[in-house]
Amino acid sequence: MRVSILGSGLMGGKLGTIFARAGHEVVFSYARSTDKLKKLAGEAKGKARAGTPREAAQEADAILLAVHWSRIEDVLNQAGDLSGKVILTCCLPMDAGNTKLIIGTTTSGAEELAEKVPRSRVVAAFQTVPSEVLFGVFESKDKETRPSLVYCGDDKSGKAVAAELIRDAGFDPVDAGPLRIARYTEPFALLVAQLAYEGEGGPELAYRFERFGR
């Protein structure tokens, strides 16, 4: 799969690296410098390269959007027409200081994003785990205890792409339903962040859903 990273920061950089190591063709784009993108591509040790948001987006089978909420307009402008593209968003609608969600309850970041892109196929995914846990999960050998990762969206084939990439990253994909469920997954992401960064035990935090029948 050709996977393009729009926003090669902590999340985008690590997920792009993981997707490349899992065998996908990855283009890193939209970082502070071209050198950063080239360094990421070089260290990914797979079919990875640096690119502009436009070239990254236009040839992609899947786009990972991983920018701060305040950069959404800018990165979408640079990427050009994304009609019909599968967009996985791990963006959270945070304020400039990253202290709180600025929208929720009656809408979500993922829904607002879907509104901005005509005929988009937006899937909310990779929002709910901190970047610090990604390599640990990817490299974990024990496939019986892989952690869950929730995703949601309104486009069936887009969700299939998301599920494949989630599985490739070492997680068990959990379909949480339509895109409006991002109203729940985005605050959940903040709960996980609270436990990861403010709780005891370190930020390498993931979660698993399990059933306990009587």
Next chain:
Amino acid sequence: MRVSILGSGLMGGKLGTIFARAGHEVVFSYARSTDKLKKLAGEAKGKARAGTPREAAQEADAILLAVHWSRIEDVLNQAGDLSGKVILTCCLPMDAGNTKLIIGTTTSGAEELAEKVPRSRVVAAFQTVPSEVLFGVFESKDKETRPSLVYCGDDKSGKAVAAELIRDAGFDPVDAGPLRIARYTEPFALLVAQLAYEGEGGPELAYRFERFGR
């Protein structure tokens, strides 16, 4: 501990039963009928009895508030002065049809409740698992794999009471911080409900936070 149940429905009935079986003195109150309360008390097979909200609340070391959001004012009126009482709330601020949260993002049900009760010691707890999983977790023998249960609040001793009751119910208590974190735990509860009731696999759903170090 004397634990009083305000709202003896699905959650309150089951949690009261579990607390009684764990050795606590439980008063069931506020159900559709006194017969329902007596039946619950009889079947709990511990130190459990039926009571009015007022007598239940006044003598309690901990109060479990487990009513529909629309009943909060009524049950608080019936319970009388709750100043200084430890109140565990598993209430979610849902609309009448139980389809969505009516507040969030900038506040939460738990915070609104704390505003209503002077000098209250509100802890948000037991919001994030469906009633269907409670007996399965309580009766599970494997203490190594107990699921997590997040709780949050601003009162340290109230939180200690919550943690004890969470542990007694068979869960691993996870301190999520101050009461405002209910802005995240309440939507998370809706995510769990979505997976439990709309997903595959049945409603006996719980979750566990785990760390995956590199």
